[in-house]
Amino acid sequence: MRRNNKVFAAAALMLVLLLTLLPAVPAMAYSVYGQLYDSTDQLDKSRCETMGRQLSDLSEEKQIDIHVDVVNDLEGKGIDDYAKIFYTQYGYGYKSTGDGILLMIYVTEDGDGLQYQDYDIVFGGKNKDSLRTIVSDMYTGVGRYLNEEAFSGDLQSDNDAFFHAIECVVASVNGESSAAAGTAGSLSETEAAAETAAETETAAESVLSLAEDGLPPLDQVASSDLVWDQMDGTYVKDGAGLMSDAERQTLESKAGELADRYGTGVYVLTVDDYRSYGGSSSIELWTEKLYLDNQLGLGSEQNGVILALSMAERDYCLKIYGSDALFAYTDYAQGQLTDRFVSSFRNNDWYGGFSAYLNFGEKILKEAADGTPMERTVNWAGMIGGSSLLSLLIGFITGKGRVGSLRRTMKNTGIKRTAVNYISHESGMYMRSKQDHYVNTTVNRVRVSSSQNKTGGHGGGGGGTSVNSHGFSGGSGKF
Amino acid sequence: MPEKIINYKCPACTGPLHYVGDSGKLECDYCGSKYTIAEIESIYKEKVESAAEAAAEESQAEAPAAAETGGASSQTSSGGWDTSSLENWNSAGQGLRIYSCPSCGAELICDENTAATRCPYCGNPTVVPGQLSGTLKPDYVLPFKLNxxxxxxxxxxxxxxxxxxxxxxxxxxxxxxxxxxxxxxxxxxxxxxxxxxxxxxxxxxxxxxxxxxxxxxxxxxxxxxxxxxxxxxxxxxxxxxxxxxxxxxxxxxxxxxxxxxxxxxxxxxxxxxxxxxxxxxxxxxxxxxxxxxxxxxxxxxxxxxxxxxxxxxxxxxxxxxxxxxxxxxxxxxxxxxxxxxxxxxxxxxxxxxxSQEKERKEFLKTFLTAVIVGIPVLSILMYLVMYAL
Structure with a gap:
C-alpha cells in the first residue's frame, strides 16, 4: 500500500510537471515580413519589417523578385536542393520576366541565439547573365557575415550579422559593391575573396535549370501529400464531395469503359483546396507531379487524361500524358472539351460537367482510334458563300448610302437653329459662377475569368498537340 | 393716282444710274460717269424728301377717291361699247400700288411693299422713297459686292x-x-x-x-x-x-x-x-x-x-x-x-x-465595287478569325 502510494504520487508529480512545462514548449512559429521569411521567429521584428519593406520596394524597382528566407529545417535535403524546391514551390520570380533571387540561410537555434549552419543563393529568370553578376557580387558580401564567427552565439550579434548580410544583398542588387556594406563581425576581405571564388563556381550550379518553356524540372517540384489509391474509386476521385454516390458510380463505369476500349485512363479528381496537400503552388505543376508520382495512366507510356478541380478558388486543370493520349487530345480537341465542361461548372453542374468531359472525351478517343484525331477543318465553300452574301448586302447598303449622300449635296438650304457666328467679339461669354463639388466615389469590381483559361488551344492554325517540357499537354483556368 | 417715285439720273447725261458693288459708287449706264453715294444724296436730297411727303399725302387722299369711284356703273358706256361690267381697280385694296415712271411716264403697278424696282418700259431703275422713310427707314444697308x-x-x-x-x-x-x-x-x-x-x-x-x-x-x-x-x-x-x-x-x-x-x-x-x-x-x-x-x-x-x-x-x-x-x-x-x-x-x-439615270449608274458602280472587293477580303478575314487567331 505504501509502495503504491509512492508510485501514484510520482506519477501525479510528473503529470503536474508536464502540464506546467507545456506552455514553455515553443509553438511551431514563423514570421513573414514582405520578402523576408523567418522560420525561427528569433530575429528582431522591427528590423525585419524595415528590411522586408526595403526588399519589396527593391524588387519592384529592379523587377527582380528578391527573397531572403531563414529556415531552421531542411527536411533531410541539402540546402541547394531545398532552396530550389522553395523557389519553385512558392512561385518566386518577377511576374513579367521571371527574374528572381533567393538567399536561403539555414540556422539552428541554441539557448542563447542562432547557430549558423549554411547558406545558398538560387536565381532564375530570363536575364541570367545580369543575375549571375549580381549573385557573384552577393556571395562576396554575404559570405563575410554568414559564417560561424559572425554568428557569435548571442542573439544581438546574430541579428547584426544577419542584417549586415541582407544589406549586402541590397547593395549587390543596386549595383553597389557589397564588399563595402558593413564591417562588424565579418571575415577579412582576403578570406571573403577566397570563399567567394569557391562560391562563384557553385553560383553556376545555383541557377535554376528552367526549361525553354520556363518550367522547372519535375524532380525539383515538391510532391503533394495526396495519395491516389487512398481515395475511393479507380478513375473518379471526388474528394470535395461534389457528387452523389450514384453519379460517381456512373462516371466511374464510363471511365472504365473508355479505359478498356481505348487503353487511355480518363481521370477525374476533385479536392477542396489543392494547396492543403502541399506541393507546388501552381495547380498545373501540382497535377503533373501527382499524375506521375501516383503512376496514373495506362500502359508503359502512362496514357491518360486527368481533369482536376480545386474548389477553394474554383480552379480546374486538364492534363494529358502519353503518346496515344497526346495523339487523340489535340489542341483543338482540348479547346472544344474545355468549353463544354467549364460552361457546366460555371453553373455548378458538376455531374453535367464531368459527363461532358467523359462523353466528349469518348468522341475524341474514337476519332483518334479511327486514324483522324479531332482537328478543325476549314469549310471553304461555307466561308466563300457567307462572304458573298455579306458582300452583296454591304454592296447594297453602300450603294444606297452613296446615292443618298450625293443627293444631299444637291440641296443646301435649311433653317438655322444656332447663332454661333453672332456671339459678340467684345463681350462674348461671361461666367458669373463656376462650381465643381466632389460628391463621392463608387467602386465596381468585375471578376475577369475567361481570359485565364489557358488550355490547349482553340484550334491553333497548324493543328496537332502542344506538349511542354514535362511531356504533358493541357492547361488550367477558373470556372 | 400714281405715286411719286425717283429715278436716279446721271447729272452729266441724265442716263440711269445704278449702284456698282465693286467700286462702291453709282455708275451711269450711258456715259460711264461715277458718283459717290454722298454726291448723289446731296443732289437728290430735296427730291427724296418731297417725294416721301407727296407719297404720304396721296395715300391718304386715295382712299375716299377710291370709294367714290369703286363699284360697277351700269350707266357707264363708251362709244357704244357696253362697259357696264368693268370696275375701277382699287389697287390699295388688292395689295398693289401704282407708280408713274418719271423717265417715260409709264404707269407701273407694283406690290405695296416694293421700295425699288426697274421700269419695264424704259428700263430705268426707280426708287419709292415713301416705303423707306420715316419710321420705315432702314438703319443699315449692306451694299452689293457682286454684279x-x-x-x-x-x-x-x-x-x-x-x-x-x-x-x-x-x-x-x-x-x-x-x-x-x-x-x-x-x-x-x-x-x-x-x-x-x-x-x-x-x-x-x-x-x-x-x-x-x-x-x-x-x-x-x-x-x-x-x-x-x-x-x-x-x-x-x-x-x-x-x-x-x-x-x-x-x-x-x-x-x-x-x-x-x-x-x-x-x-x-x-x-x-x-x-x-x-x-x-x-x-x-x-x-x-x-x-x-x-x-x-x-x-x-x-x-x-x-x-x-x-x-x-x-x-x-x-x-x-x-x-x-x-x-x-x-x-x-x-x-x-x-x-x-x-x-x-x-x-x-x-x-x-x-438625274435618275445617273443615280442608277452611281448605285451600280458602288455596289459592284463593294461585291468584287468584299468577297475575297471578307473570306480572308473570316479565315483569320475562325482558324488562324
Whole structure:
C-alpha cells in the first residue's frame, strides 16, 4: 500500500510537471515580413519589417523578385536542393520576366541565439547573365557575415550579422559593391575573396535549370501529400464531395469503359483546396507531379487524361500524358472539351460537367482510334458563300448610302437653329459662377475569368498537340 | 393716282444710274460717269424728301377717291361699247400700288411693299422713297459686292462636283431671270443668361488580381453664364423663303453702311412685311440654343448630364437692314428652280434636280465595287478569325 502510494504520487508529480512545462514548449512559429521569411521567429521584428519593406520596394524597382528566407529545417535535403524546391514551390520570380533571387540561410537555434549552419543563393529568370553578376557580387558580401564567427552565439550579434548580410544583398542588387556594406563581425576581405571564388563556381550550379518553356524540372517540384489509391474509386476521385454516390458510380463505369476500349485512363479528381496537400503552388505543376508520382495512366507510356478541380478558388486543370493520349487530345480537341465542361461548372453542374468531359472525351478517343484525331477543318465553300452574301448586302447598303449622300449635296438650304457666328467679339461669354463639388466615389469590381483559361488551344492554325517540357499537354483556368 | 417715285439720273447725261458693288459708287449706264453715294444724296436730297411727303399725302387722299369711284356703273358706256361690267381697280385694296415712271411716264403697278424696282418700259431703275422713310427707314444697308455676271458665274461654280446633276441643266440658257434684291432683315441684339446644374463623373479602370476594378468619381457641377449676341439676322419679307435666307449666312457686318437710298439704284427692294414681334421668336430660339451649348462646353468631365437648366433672355436693340441677294430662276424640263446668291460673298443656295439615270449608274458602280472587293477580303478575314487567331 505504501509502495503504491509512492508510485501514484510520482506519477501525479510528473503529470503536474508536464502540464506546467507545456506552455514553455515553443509553438511551431514563423514570421513573414514582405520578402523576408523567418522560420525561427528569433530575429528582431522591427528590423525585419524595415528590411522586408526595403526588399519589396527593391524588387519592384529592379523587377527582380528578391527573397531572403531563414529556415531552421531542411527536411533531410541539402540546402541547394531545398532552396530550389522553395523557389519553385512558392512561385518566386518577377511576374513579367521571371527574374528572381533567393538567399536561403539555414540556422539552428541554441539557448542563447542562432547557430549558423549554411547558406545558398538560387536565381532564375530570363536575364541570367545580369543575375549571375549580381549573385557573384552577393556571395562576396554575404559570405563575410554568414559564417560561424559572425554568428557569435548571442542573439544581438546574430541579428547584426544577419542584417549586415541582407544589406549586402541590397547593395549587390543596386549595383553597389557589397564588399563595402558593413564591417562588424565579418571575415577579412582576403578570406571573403577566397570563399567567394569557391562560391562563384557553385553560383553556376545555383541557377535554376528552367526549361525553354520556363518550367522547372519535375524532380525539383515538391510532391503533394495526396495519395491516389487512398481515395475511393479507380478513375473518379471526388474528394470535395461534389457528387452523389450514384453519379460517381456512373462516371466511374464510363471511365472504365473508355479505359478498356481505348487503353487511355480518363481521370477525374476533385479536392477542396489543392494547396492543403502541399506541393507546388501552381495547380498545373501540382497535377503533373501527382499524375506521375501516383503512376496514373495506362500502359508503359502512362496514357491518360486527368481533369482536376480545386474548389477553394474554383480552379480546374486538364492534363494529358502519353503518346496515344497526346495523339487523340489535340489542341483543338482540348479547346472544344474545355468549353463544354467549364460552361457546366460555371453553373455548378458538376455531374453535367464531368459527363461532358467523359462523353466528349469518348468522341475524341474514337476519332483518334479511327486514324483522324479531332482537328478543325476549314469549310471553304461555307466561308466563300457567307462572304458573298455579306458582300452583296454591304454592296447594297453602300450603294444606297452613296446615292443618298450625293443627293444631299444637291440641296443646301435649311433653317438655322444656332447663332454661333453672332456671339459678340467684345463681350462674348461671361461666367458669373463656376462650381465643381466632389460628391463621392463608387467602386465596381468585375471578376475577369475567361481570359485565364489557358488550355490547349482553340484550334491553333497548324493543328496537332502542344506538349511542354514535362511531356504533358493541357492547361488550367477558373470556372 | 400714281405715286411719286425717283429715278436716279446721271447729272452729266441724265442716263440711269445704278449702284456698282465693286467700286462702291453709282455708275451711269450711258456715259460711264461715277458718283459717290454722298454726291448723289446731296443732289437728290430735296427730291427724296418731297417725294416721301407727296407719297404720304396721296395715300391718304386715295382712299375716299377710291370709294367714290369703286363699284360697277351700269350707266357707264363708251362709244357704244357696253362697259357696264368693268370696275375701277382699287389697287390699295388688292395689295398693289401704282407708280408713274418719271423717265417715260409709264404707269407701273407694283406690290405695296416694293421700295425699288426697274421700269419695264424704259428700263430705268426707280426708287419709292415713301416705303423707306420715316419710321420705315432702314438703319443699315449692306451694299452689293457682286454684279449679275458674278452671280451667274457663282451659280455655274455651284454646279461643279454635283455628280447627279443632269447635263442639260448646266446650260446657261436655262437661266430665266437674275434679279438683285435688297431683302429686309431684322438684326437682333441681346444677352442670354444660362444657369445649369449638371451631374458629372470621371472613371478609371485597373486590374487587381482577377478583378477589373472601376473607380468612378461623382461631381455636382454648377454653371451660371451670360452670352452676348449681336445682330442675329431674321428675314422680314414673307415672300423670301426662310431656309434660303438662313442658308446664305454669314454676312460680313463690317461692311454695313448707314442707309442711303442711292444704294438701291439698279436693284429691287422691298420693305418689311414681317414684324419684329413675329421675327423675334426665331432669333430667341437661335440665341437660346447657342447660349446653352457655349455654357455647357465649359464642363469637361467624362460624363455630364444636365439636371436643371434655366435660360433668361434680355433683349437688346433691333436694327432694320437691307441685305443684298441675287435671285436666279432656272427653267428646265417644265419645272422652275429658284437659287439665291449672297450678294456680298457669292454663296449659292438652292435645290438642284437629280438625274435618275445617273443615280442608277452611281448605285451600280458602288455596289459592284463593294461585291468584287468584299468577297475575297471578307473570306480572308473570316479565315483569320475562325482558324488562324
Amino acid at each position: 449679275k455676271e458674278d452671280a451667274q458665274k457663282a451659280l455655274l461654280r455651284h454646279y461643279q462636283g454635283k455628280a447627279l446633276l443632269p447635263e442639260t441643266f448646266r446650260d446657261e440658257k436655262n437661266i430665266q431671270e437674275i434679279q438683285g434684291v435688297y431683302v429686309p432683315f431684322w438684326l437682333f441684339d441681346g444677352t442670354a443668361r444660362v444657369v445649369l446644374d449638371i451631374d458629372a463623373s470621371e472613371s478609371t479602370a485597373f486590374m487587381q488580381g482577377d478583378y477589373e476594378v472601376t473607380e468612378t468619381k461623382h461631381y455636382e457641377v454648377h454653371r451660371d453664364g451670360d452670352v452676348v449676341f449681336e445682330k442675329i439676322p431674321v428675314d422680314a419679307a414673307s415672300k423670301m423663303p426662310d431656309e434660303y435666307m438662313d442658308s446664305l449666312e454669314p454676312y460680313d457686318y463690317n461692311k454695313l453702311e448707314p442707309f442711303s437710298m442711292a444704294y438701291l439704284a439698279g436693284y429691287l427692294a422691298d420693305k418689311f412685311d414681317v414684324s419684329v414681334e413675329q421675327s423675334a421668336k426665331r432669333a430667341d430660339e437661335r440665341a437660346v440654343n447657342t447660349a446653352e451649348d457655349v455654357v455647357r462646353n465649359t464642363v469637361s468631365y467624362e460624363t455630364a448630364v444636365v439636371r436643371n437648366k434655366k435660360v433668361t433672355l434680355k433683349r437688346g436693340k433691333v436694327h432694320y437692314a437691307l441685305i443684298p441677294t441675287y435671285l436666279l430662276t432656272i427653267r428646265w424640263n417644265e419645272g422652275q428652280y429658284l437659287f439665291a446668291v449672297n450678294g456680298q460673298t457669292g454663296k449659292v443656295v438652292g435645290e438642284l434636280p437629280s
